Amino acid sequence: MRIAVVGAGALGLYYGALLQKSGNEVNFLLRSDYEAVSSGGITVYSINGDFHLAEVKGFRTPTEIGPVDLVLVGLKTFANEYFNALISPLVGPDTLILTLQNGLGNEEKLADIFGKDKIFGGVAFLCSYRVKPGVIKHLGEGRVLLGKFAQNNSTRTEKIASCFCRAGIKCLVVSDLKRARWEKLVWNIPFNGLCALMEKPVDAFLKFEPTRRLIHEIMLEVITVANTQSLVEEIPFSLAEKLVTSSSKMGQYKPSMMIDRIQGRPMEIEAIFGIPLQFAEEKRIQMPRVRQIYALLRLIEENTD
């Protein structure tokens, strides 16, 4: 497949590199990392084995790339206002657009611009970070839950899935993309939120009983709202306990929002907090703990503007 990767952070570079390694033509749309990646290629230090791609197609504008079979969107969600400018030149009549971004509202925004039939969503469970331009550290996980945004074209979902599988990316097609998104939020809201707020890694909260209990309570708030969103199948409340237990293995993992804060970048507050809170409000459900974290994270951004 001819693929374009838009937003080449840790996630975009990692999946893009695996897709290129397995024989696809991958075009990376780059900004600040253009020089480093074009000249030095991509290096992935991974628990599944390190590898280096010396030849990488890097571009500064989407027009140089032109229409592709698949657009992989890995932009930070606060850059979603640039969807039109960055993606339009990549889209032809048969182009598929897959967003692997965090949180809620991304498929909707893409569908508004490009039509819902073209849009696919992938919920990426990936522990990785960008060491420096072109260099990615992959710490764990990596699977993608893939779903279509509209109620049709399941053969095209399969096409993307098999392309990912050939690249060694665990990829599961899900019938309810919305559920998969909310399920990821059950983890993302407490951990991205609190780790960013307190500038402490995952294990700091799990080793201390009062904050471990808090994480669990926040997860219950998220599951409660998720189950009002007409999911095909409800999310069981037992997921909270399961995630608290499994996260203990992550050690000093720093979620992306924490890294964003430390490095002085904007945080993905709206996609991970603001939009889920809107869905809760529409159903008149309070999320007191989540809303408190949201207000405090926004205060941080307000003061760094």
Next chain:
Amino acid sequence: MRIAVVGAGALGLYYGALLQKSGNEVNFLLRSDYEAVSSGGITVYSINGDFHLAEVKGFRTPTEIGPVDLVLVGLKTFANEYFNALISPLVGPDTLILTLQNGLGNEEKLADIFGKDKIFGGVAFLCSYRVKPGVIKHLGEGRVLLGKFAQNNSTRTEKIASCFCRAGIKCLVVSDLKRARWEKLVWNIPFNGLCALMEKPVDAFLKFEPTRRLIHEIMLEVITVANTQSLVEEIPFSLAEKLVTSSSKMGQYKPSMMIDRIQGRPMEIEAIFGIPLQFAEEKRIQMPRVRQIYALLRLIEENTD
């Protein structure tokens, strides 16, 4: 009156200085500030007029002071475990003990040791901080709501109150000390908590609508629990709006818990959060926002131990 001030921080030194200035014999029990206060006296920079006391009776041990008419307790609440050692030598048959400390549980602990008839509580509304040993900056307020802990001896409350009034300290005798304590918590819990957590002063939260709303919501949580505590008269929910509005005038005020955190001292987490949360739990009332702040403040202390 012969008075002993135990815990000579901003609060103890400020009230102690005013009481000495108006003719009482005030004995200050000092620790780290002993040298500075004994040799340099006390300087108060106050919105009501600056003053300096050159001669101050400072002591290193309570035994050197011996029994007094009134013990003024201004200790940080995390030092309450030293009540017995620090106060016993100051107590004779007719000694009155007045705690001006923050939060809940102080009168109870004193009553356990010295008998409830001796114990009085004062809720101090004082904006002040210690500039350096022996030097206090008084920014605003200063009034004390005074009440007895047990249901008797109102003449003795009057005795303390008139001593304070003669010293120019606004002092109002209240029939329901518990209510006064909870009323102060309506302010202390959100502002001490959030300012300490975020290391930002009062106005940062009030100038930004989402956190202004959060402050208001936290206040409602506190009032809800307060009104389950058999107060003589309920606290109206409108107090929250009133306090949010009046606090806007405080500007960049740093509550004591924030200063404690910045200066690396323990915070008064149990008196201001832990014990009120216990009272809420006994009445099976959730305080999700307050409990979240409590857990996060404790995490901070946990990691600085």
